[in-house]
Amino acid sequence: MSSTIKAIQGKAAAIRIDNLDTDQIMPKQFLRRIDKSGLAEGLLYDLRFDTQGAIKPDFVLNRPQYAKSKLLLGGSNFGCGSSREHAVWGLLDYGFKAIIAPSFAEIFYSNAMGNQLLLVALPVEQVEQLMALCERADAPEISIDVENLEVRCAGLPAMKFEISRRHQEMFLKGVDVVGMSLSYMNEIMAFAQAHWKQQPWTQDVAARMKRQIPVGDGPAN
Incomplete structure (x- = not known):
């Protein structure tokens, strides 16, 4: 900072x-x-x-x-x-x-x-x-x-x-643009929690999709 x-x-x-x-x-x-x-x-x-x-x-x-x-x-x-x-x-x-x-x-x-x-x-x-x-x-x-x-x-x-x-x-x-955004972290998290409560299927989409992809040795030649 x-x-x-x-x-x-x-x-x-x-x-x-x-x-x-x-x-x-x-x-x-x-x-x-x-x-x-x-x-x-x-x-x-x-x-x-x-x-x-x-x-x-x-x-x-x-x-x-x-x-x-x-x-x-x-x-x-x-x-x-x-x-x-x-x-x-x-x-x-x-x-x-x-x-x-x-x-x-x-x-x-x-x-x-x-x-x-x-x-x-x-x-x-x-x-x-x-x-x-x-x-x-x-x-x-x-x-x-x-x-x-x-x-x-x-x-x-x-x-x-x-x-x-x-x-x-x-x-x-005394903050830059990132620091300014972080100063609103409480408001950001409150918005996110309310959004996820209304639309729970939007939370952690990437992580859930990753868990569904089987881990293998990669594409066959």
């Missing part, structure tokens, strides 16, 4: 790219990993490194002042392209806790929120204001209040955002 998330606060890095797709966020050569760890290496690889594998010093995430950023500011339609969940895992493994952008691709949004990477959609004008502030030498921290659904940053009025009640509860309870 993940820890509860009532607020996320920290420095933000801005990537001024609209339609940043999941192929760029996590290139295909890093999809061979079978778990979520170690994917930070591949995050935005072609933007962070040149063709020889050398660091591009001008890219925002390679600048020292953004080395420990917890928040990412992005352009419209962030996370479009293929449905690879590795893109979300890589962002989390790199240390990002939230992304603020004008809009997100639908599948990426679902993958991110299900893995406790908070996505906040704000109007273009407000995202631009945040980007302008975070690019200053004396950039203030940004705070995202999950309980009250507000983004706050010194020098700007509070910015309201919306997420579904289900997603909000997942962050406040």
Whole structure:
């Protein structure tokens, strides 16, 4: 189970790219990993490194002042392209806790929120204001209040955002989509028991069918 998330606060890095797709966020050569760890290496690889594998010093995430950023500011339609969940895992493994952008691709949004990477959609004008502030030498921290659904940053009025009640509860309870389902286990079992009482022939169908199949040596040649 993940820890509860009532607020996320920290420095933000801005990537001024609209339609940043999941192929760029996590290139295909890093999809061979079978778990979520170690994917930070591949995050935005072609933007962070040149063709020889050398660091591009001008890219925002390679600048020292953004080395420990917890928040990412992005352009419209962030996370479009293929449905690879590795893109979300890589962002989390790199240390990002939230992304603020004008809009997100639908599948990426679902993958991110299900893995406790908070996505906040704000109007273009407000995202631009945040980007302008975070690019200053004396950039203030940004705070995202999950309980009250507000983004706050010194020098700007509070910015309201919306997420579904289900997603909000997942962050406040510290659970992913599986954990959220398990939190309703009592209700699920009560429904199942009532269903089986009314239609007992539907209970354990697979197990009963398996017991009826004779065990042999397999089909004859």
